[in-house]
Amino acid sequence: MAIRIGHGYDLHRLVEGRRLVLGGLEIPHSHGLLGHSDADVVLHAVSDVILGALGAGDIGQHFPDSDERYRGITSSELLKRVVTLMAGRGWRVGNLDVTIHAEQPRLGPYREAIRQRVATLLEVPAERVNVKAKTNEGLDAVGRGEAFAATAVVLPKAVDS
Numbered sequence: 001m002a003i004r005i006g007h008g009y010d011l012h013r014l015v016e017g018r019r020l021v022l023g024g025l026e027i028p029h030s031h032g033l034l035g036h037s038d039a040d041v042v043l044h045a046v047s048d049v050i051l052g053a054l055g056a057g058d059i060g061q062h063f064p065d066s067d068e069r070y071r072g073i074t075s076s077e078l079l080k081r082v083v084t085l086m087a088g089r090g091w092r093v094g095n096l097d098v099t100i101h102a103e104q105p106r107l108g109p110y111r112e113a114i115r116q117r118v119a120t121l122l123e124v125p126a127e128r129v130n131v132k133a134k135t136n137e138g139l140d141a142v143g144r145g146e147a148f149a150a151t152a153v154v155l156p157k158a159v160d161s
């Protein structure tokens with residue numbers, strides 16, 4: 001098949017006493033995301049979007065929380081494994097667009113660094129990656145500052161094209 005597309009989504013609760021890690025970068029904030037390992041909502045959505053595009057399920061299937069091998073593993077390491085799987089099937093990232101849904105802190109100052117980091121993990125030039133950050137205007141759990149979410153779409157490109 002010459003054309004594929006994926007969609008990724010993730011959400012994590014925001015709590016006190018945790019580091020805030022987005023796109024593999026630690027961002028100074030009073031709260032962090034709750035979950036296994038670093039709970040990096042951005043890299044989870046990016047990993048899922050690639051697996052989705054490949055028709056290969058999701059990160060929960062590939063790296064179950066219940067499996068001791070994945071205890072404490074970083075989301076960056078999980079994404080690297082997903083990229084290896086993608087390459088093994090003959091695909092790389094054509095372009096990827098990710099949106100971070102977060103009320104506070106304002107992520108504009110970190111957007112470019114997150115973009116560079118995600119592109120490095122995907123082994124593509126930064127111009128193939130776009131990172132957007134949106135607030136939810138004070139509405140719903142994200143808007144009330146109780147959670148961060150991330151959505152992503154990817155267009156894979158065949159390695160031999």
Ligand code: MG
Nearest residue numbers: 010011041044
């Ligand atoms: Mg997650």
